[in-house]
Amino acid sequence: MTPRTGVVDDALVYLNDPLTWTEPGGVLDLTREHLALTAAAVAIAAVLALPVGAWLGHSGRGAGVVVWLTNATRALPTLGVIFLLAAGGLFGNAATVVAAALFAIPVLLVNTYEGVRGALPSARDAARGLGMSDVGILALVEMPLATGLVGAGIRTAVVQVAATVPLAALAGGGGLGQIIAFGMGTQRYGQVLAGGILVAALCLLLDGLLALAQHFLTPRALRAGANSGVTSR
Amino acid sequence: MPPSSLPSTSAGAAENPWFSWDYVTQNAAILWQRASEHALITVEAVAIAAAIAIPLGLLAVRVRWLAAPLLSATAVLYTIPSLALFAILAPLMGIGRPPVLLGLVIYALLVILRNTVTGLDGVDPAAVDAARGLGLGRIQVLVRVQLPNALPSIVAGLRLATVTSVALVTVGVVVGYGGLGQIMFQGFRNNFYRAEIMTATLACVLLALVLDLVLWAAGRAMTPWLRGRAA
Numbered sequence: 001m002t003p004r005t006g007v008v009d010d011a012l013v014y015l016n017d018p019l020t021w022t023e024p025g026g027v028l029d030l031t032r033e034h035l036a037l038t039a040a041a042v043a044i045a046a047v048l049a050l051p052v053g054a055w056l057g058h059s060g061r062g063a064g065v066v067v068w069l070t071n072a073t074r075a076l077p078t079l080g081v082i083f084l085l086a087a088g089g090l091f092g093n094a095a096t097v098v099a100a101a102l103f104a105i106p107v108l109l110v111n112t113y114e115g116v117r118g119a120l121p122s123a124r125d126a127a128r129g130l131g132m133s134d135v136g137i138l139a140l141v142e143m144p145l146a147t148g149l150v151g152a153g154i155r156t157a158v159v160q161v162a163a164t165v166p167l168a169a170l171a172g173g174g175g176l177g178q179i180i181a182f183g184m185g186t187q188r189y190g191q192v193l194a195g196g197i198l199v200a201a202l203c204l205l206l207d208g209l210l211a212l213a214q215h216f217l218t219p220r221a222l223r224a225g226a227n228s229g230v231t232s233r
Numbered sequence: 234m235p236p237s238s239l240p241s242t243s244a245g246a247a248e249n250p251w252f253s254w255d256y257v258t259q260n261a262a263i264l265w266q267r268a269s270e271h272a273l274i275t276v277e278a279v280a281i282a283a284a285i286a287i288p289l290g291l292l293a294v295r296v297r298w299l300a301a302p303l304l305s306a307t308a309v310l311y312t313i314p315s316l317a318l319f320a321i322l323a324p325l326m327g328i329g330r331p332p333v334l335l336g337l338v339i340y341a342l343l344v345i346l347r348n349t350v351t352g353l354d355g356v357d358p359a360a361v362d363a364a365r366g367l368g369l370g371r372i373q374v375l376v377r378v379q380l381p382n383a384l385p386s387i388v389a390g391l392r393l394a395t396v397t398s399v400a401l402v403t404v405g406v407v408v409g410y411g412g413l414g415q416i417m418f419q420g421f422r423n424n425f426y427r428a429e430i431m432t433a434t435l436a437c438v439l440l441a442l443v444l445d446l447v448l449w450a451a452g453r454a455m456t457p458w459l460r461g462r463a464a
Contacts, residue, residue, distance in 0.1 A: 196320030
């Protein structure tokens with residue numbers, strides 16, 4: 001291993017080289033791939049978790065299942081799941097998306113559930129008194145009231161998935177994690193450091209942007225409690 | 234280790250079962266060693282994090298303006314993915330155990346700090362007033378009223394930090410110290426030896442459950458006045 005001060009220099013040289021960013025398979029390409037994988041995983045998780053979470057929250061059933069699922073996935077090591085998928089024949093980016101979506105589902109599920117569950121009972125009663133159906137109450141009263149928590153859940157899920165995707169690079173997945181995995185494999189620790197900085201920067205940037213989006217997309221009347229999501233990690 | 238190497242190539246595409254007791258018994262020694270490393274680094278990280286976070290939480294509740302910057306600073310650290318954090322720390326601290334331990338401490342810090350502050354904030358002001366009225370000093374109020382009342386929340390933070398740490402240790406594979414994660418990775422490289430990966434993954438979940446149960450029991454023993462109420 002090179003002297004430790006050299007590592008920082010190596011990382012800076014690597015990050016300062018324009019070719020690092022623009023070459024095919026360079027940082028820009030990898031970032032694009034990273035974001036595409038993140039979007040795909042969150043989209044799959046949302047399609048599965050939002051309707052189920054909303055319905056469970058509306059009917060008030062399944063609280064135990066939601067809590068159990070959240071706790072169980074916390075104890076499950078992501079890396080083990082990625083390697084098990086590989087051992088089952090699912091490799092590369094497909095495995096990355098499946099594994100990341102798997103861990104995003106509980107986050108979205110619990111936030112949607114709590115959001116719908118927490119809708120003001122008086123609002124729900126008023127809607128029922130007006131003669132609205134279950135589906136109408138869920139779509140027109142409970143879901144709008146749950147916007148804050150669902151938004152917080154999506155933000156947490158996106159950041160968590162963007163943080164999970166690099167792990168899959170250890171099993172041949174794409175995205176910015178490749179820089180770290182490749183640097184480790186070739187003992188170029190400057191690149192490992194640079195890759196770590198890039199991944200961390202991407203996650204912090206995503207979190208910041210989503211915080212802004214969350215602030216502006218939440219209806220003004222709901223803004224007060226919007227930031228306190230139910231997080232999981 | 235002859236038993237664990239390349240089982241699927243020896244007899245053609247023969248058997249690669251998802252679980253095998255033979256694997257477990259033949260590799261019991263190394264499994265136990267990795268599991269002990271895994272448990273030890275987790276406990277050590279949570280203990281260090283608690284030793285820092287609980288006093289910090291007490292300080293944040295006392296010195297109000299400190300709370301917001303402390304919590305947001307730790308939240309920023311929490312947003313950094315574990316793989317990235319290990320990748321940043323390893324070149325600076327050297328490969329192996331130290332970067333993993335420091336990374337785990339950082340993640341556990343936020344969880345414990347947040348729960349300590351929440352717990353202390355939730356203490357009934359009437360109870361604190363009553364204690365002051367009985368003539369208890371600040372330290373006594375803290376030790377005999379505030380901390381015991383905040384204990385359930387602090388224990389919940391310790392449990393959450395422990396369970397997440399157990400899962401995070403496996404990521405230490407990238408810097409060569411992943412506890413049971415080393416066995417998962419070895420299984421992955423041994424031509425996808427399923428039993429090896431599955432055993433390590435299950436052992437990891439089991440370890441998280443056992444440590445969680447121990448902390449739950451300890452928390453219960455320390456709060457006898459809560460027994461009989463709903464959790």
